[in-house]
Amino acid sequence: METALNIELRKGNPSAYKELFVLLYPRLKSYCRLFIKEEAEVEDLIQETFIALWNKRENVRENNSIESLIFVMVRNRCLNHLKKVSLEQHRVDLENITINELQYLYQLDFSGKEEKSMEEMLIESFREIVGTLPDKMKEVFIQCKIEGRQQKQVAEEMGISLKTVEKHIAQAKYHIRKELIMRHPEMILVIMLYFS
Amino acid sequence: MRSIIQKYMEGRANEKEQKELLVWLRKKDSRVDFDSQKLDWERNLNSQYFPKGGEKVWHEIQDHMLNVSFEGWQHSKKMSWMLKIAAVFLLLIGLSTSTWFLLRGHDGGTMYTSIMADKGQVSKAVLPDGSIIWLNSGSEIKYNNRFGEGNRLVELQGEAYFKVTKNADLPFSVNNSELTVRVFGTAFNVKAFDSDDEIDIVLEEGSVGLIPLGAKKAVYNMVPGQHANFNKLNKKLLVRHVNTTRFTSWKEGIVNIFDQPLFLVVERLENRYNQHFELEEEVKDIHFTFTIKNESLSDIIKLMEKIAPVKAEQKENTIVFRLDKTQKLKLP
Known part of the structure; x- marks a missing residue:
């Protein structure tokens, strides 16, 4: 049954997309709302996912689960959204993020197994990207944005001006944002398709 | 569990129910049961079912698919034109009679x-x-x-x-x-x-x-x-x-019914919801005024039953409107 649907999705048949949408929209929406509170944001994200699936429909394989594929696409988009949002926050407290337990229900449903949580992925990718920053910039960013210390205090301790601290933070943000865009979710998608 | 799964599939399960489902699904033997109940839910879906609040999102996805398909079609049309012109030029060099024939053939078809x-x-x-x-x-x-x-x-x-x-x-x-x-x-x-x-x-x-x-x-x-x-x-x-x-508001997905008799109202409903209706003679000329935005057909029918003495009944694939005699008696 799913194979037949996959073939139609691959062909680009709009009614196959409608069927998929009708079946998955409520669950995908509930999943996203575990992480994103703004309704409009969630709707945009799901819309974007379906359009991406349609644009890249040649990647849909007959025998791969379409549910787990679209779940990965939605999950990655949620993750990217969270990265962007947390970058704008006054402080990204990586130590004290609580894991939303309900997400495992959706993981079990869509992928058949419990995987890494969204929060863990967020922390990991943040650590990874912050790790690629130049030393001084990294230190300033960790002290101010992750540990949440006062910019003025950090400047005094490091023997640099407040202006320099501000500049470092702005550049770090710019760098991280660029990295986020580079690590486009579609890359992960293609790899998943070939190895799952 | 069955009703929780159904609620979950339709995005209506609350936090407590979702937690309960998670605990159950984590048990080794639940998976097969869960999958078969999911399939049951899919099979029993009413063809009119559409996820609540998803209309706008779906319309935008559909819009995108339509627009892109159309651009692609236009593009391929332009390409075939260029190929035709190229073919005409090639033939002009060698066989002028065939060229004339080709051009005429194009105009004729x-x-x-x-x-x-x-x-x-x-x-x-x-x-x-x-x-x-x-x-x-x-x-x-x-x-x-x-x-x-x-x-x-x-x-x-x-x-x-x-x-x-x-x-x-x-x-x-x-x-x-x-x-x-x-x-x-x-x-x-x-x-x-x-x-x-x-x-x-x-x-x-x-x-x-x-x-x-x-x-x-x-x-x-x-x-x-x-x-x-x-x-x-x-x-x-x-x-x-x-x-x-x-x-013109229908293009936004809105249907306006303004002081229209029921036999015209059901024509609009038939188009909008792809549902067949039948009317009893006595109700054909009852007038209605209301606006449909994203409401489901069953909501609309409930509304119609409230504003006029009509009663809707499902008979196989058809919905039949008849006079609601109990209500009529109350009217002056």
Whole structure:
């Protein structure tokens, strides 16, 4: 049954997309709302996912689960959204993020197994990207944005001006944002398709 | 568990229910059960079911698919034109007679493109000249391969809203067997179902001329805000001023019913929801006024039962409206 649907999705048949949408929209929406509170944001994200699936429909394989594929696409988009949002926050407290337990229900449903949580992925990718920053910039960013210390205090301790601290933070943000865009979710998608 | 799974699939399970489901699903033996109940849910879905609040998102996805398909189609059309021209040039070098034959062959063959909106759906499309059309449920437009170059002629069966790109040299015409609407860059709505005895035109912007079958030029030029009603049987034309959004809001997914008898109301409902209705004689002329946005058909029927003494009953694939006698007695 799913194979037949996959073939139609691959062909680009709009009614196959409608069927998929009708079946998955409520669950995908509930999943996203575990992480994103703004309704409009969630709707945009799901819309974007379906359009991406349609644009890249040649990647849909007959025998791969379409549910787990679209779940990965939605999950990655949620993750990217969270990265962007947390970058704008006054402080990204990586130590004290609580894991939303309900997400495992959706993981079990869509992928058949419990995987890494969204929060863990967020922390990991943040650590990874912050790790690629130049030393001084990294230190300033960790002290101010992750540990949440006062910019003025950090400047005094490091023997640099407040202006320099501000500049470092702005550049770090710019760098991280660029990295986020580079690590486009579609890359992960293609790899998943070939190895799952 | 069954009812929780159903709620979960429809996005209605609350936090406590989701937690309960997670605990259950984590048990080794639950998976098979869960999958089969999911399948049951899918199989038993009413064909009218649509996830609550998902209409806007779906319409935007659909819009994207339609627009991209159309651009792709236009692109392939341009490509085939270029290939044809290239072929003509190649033949000119060698065989002039064959070239003449090919060109003539091209002029002789008229190909038609048609765009349809299935029942229950509204389609939006961009025509080769850049004009945008919204096709209402169960409607179709057709145009030939010279559209945008030699003519701007579309044939309409059903209802469509047009936003026409300005081009004074090439008037845009909407043809129906009885009446032609001629346009010069404008936004208007035409309703001309073959099964109806009337054709309705509503003009929002610009100007249009109405040309009945057999006439050489326009018998009437409409101004914005006007509604023209042409009767196919007695060829009478009625023109009046209206609030145009009442007639054009269907393209936003809104259906306005304003003081209409039930037999006309169910026609609109049939188109909108792809559901067949039957009426008992006594209820045919009961008038209704209401607006449909994203409501489900069952909500609409409940509303109709509240505002008038009618009762709806499902009989296999048909919904039958009959007089609600218990309510009628209460009325003066």
